[in-house]
Amino acid sequence: MAREPLVLNNRSMGWITDRICGIVENRQPFIWWVLFVPAVALFSCLAFTLVYLVSTGVGVWGNNQPVAWGWAIVNFVFWIGIGHAGTLISAILFLTRQKWRTSVNRASEAMTLIAVMCAGIYPGFHVGRFWMVWFLAPVPNANAIWQNFKSPLLWDVFAVSTYFTISVIFWYIGLIPDLATLRDRAKKKLPKFLYGFFALGWRGGNRHWRHYEMGYLLLAALSTPLVLSVHSVVSFDFATSVVPGWHTTIFPPYFVAGAIFGGFAMVLTLMLPIRKLYGLEDLITHKHVDNMAKIILLTGTIVGYAYIMELFISYYGANKFEADAFHLRILSGPYTWAYYCMFFCNVIAPQVFWWKWCRHNLWVVFIISNFVNFGMWFERFVIIPTTLARDFLPGQWGYYEPSWVEKLMFAGTFGMFFMLFLLFIRFLPVIAVSEVKGVLPEADPHHPDWKRLREKRRQGTA
């Protein structure tokens, strides 16, 4: 049984270049503008709410004792989690030699960078006195005091900054050969100058490719433990506390699996419309969508296992407070609706991917991936405000509702996300051109069949 080809219809390298670079070189379809303008409008809402927050004070948010962490942290973890899929596709699928990653890695890495930027807004601004946020950097602060390196909140600063920096480096190094392609095709002066500048004079010589490949491999090897560590460190914000429902060792793997889960759902949410709009069906094939749906199924099942294990241990374990915490979470507390929403969206809904028909019907995939996006936000909501609303002392119990500022700010981050992603599509190659060429059958000099493939192409496509 032959393997399904990664590029359908026996497309040539020239076709791949033309199709992908054409997106950047030609006019955008009207729908690009239809999506871009509202995204910019939402982004300006974000800017407004941030200014309002800094000028008025953190009291405009809905968090208070006992729920001191509300939507801000939920959204932070949500966006960081989304970013993890990009790194997984780039790094882990590279190390496991999954050639199909080449069609989706560029866009998912861009998604990672933008998601991490959206996430980073929250730790930056939730401090209240935003002008003191430099206190987080490893330099003595205004009172000549060093940071507490033993705090998970500071580990977070290092983890997320490192993650962002390494992702930018990885994305940029991957872009260099493609920028060179755009440079060589550019006819007008400004694009040629800009693409040429950022392509750094790349010439595609094998003496360069061998160091490039080593660098790429090293980045993939570094990014793998990085992506596993970053969301583990984010989970430490909760796991190293003593709050019942948070203080559990299942958090790091649970968070990492959840991040990959949510991230792949967002990748599909983005890639399914893109492949249709820009005619990339031969490059992002049903096989790619099928593989990503399977990963969603796998990670969703792991997340489901984590939920069930949490419930089991709270029942079976000796910690009375943890038992009560989960009882409140699923049966008697004020947020049980959130728990069931989360459980359905994350565990039940993706189970349809066991059926091949569901994985291959792109509407089903699109709808289920949006269920997952929704559900993963709810997971962080269930973990954070729900748990804080019902902790040790009943006298301390409270209820949390987000204020309009928090809601508008969150919507604004979506505006920023889509605005930046649309700009990415407009100016940069949405698929890794050189990498896709490298996985074509004729790219391999030892491939026995390349002559036959070329003949078929000459007869068929011409």
Place this chain on the structure above:
Amino acid sequence: MSDSTAKATSLFAYVAEFDNATDLYHAAEKVRDAGFRRWDVHTPYPVHGMDAAMGLGKSWLSAVVLVGGTTGFLFALFLQFFTQVSLYPTVVQNKPTNLFTVPAFFPVTFELTILFSGFSILFGLLIWIMLPRWNHPLFNSSLFPKSTDDGFLMVIESRDPKFKKDKTRDFLTEIGAGEIEEVSH
């Protein structure tokens, strides 16, 4: 002086186009065996096995990155131990701040190791392959833009000791080149 005028329009290299990766690969083996040193192949993607076909060994960028990562590791440990243990012991909730605080210092150490490794990959790679270099005689070639699209080019520079003006051209045709272009400085 005839020297400077000669240099201004002197030949930089022959750029030969090959049909596909397999032909380029076999031609590269022959060029390697013929003893050329100042030459390269230009392809839109890294061709598997081309390093061996050109007689090149593995890339030692990994050594640079090892040094970078170790620097990050040691720097992170130094930063944390110096500031939290030596300079002003930061006792938070009676948690120890001494040589045994390693577990608490592990996440930052891990992240800085990776951060420094990442920077050493970026700068190590760029310095090693001597980029950015926005001007190069190859950009004068009309065949060159194909190498970032779908062409397979071989470039043999004139400063190679075995380079002979027309003989090398014939040699290239012999090993399977199609179009051959003379690129000047």
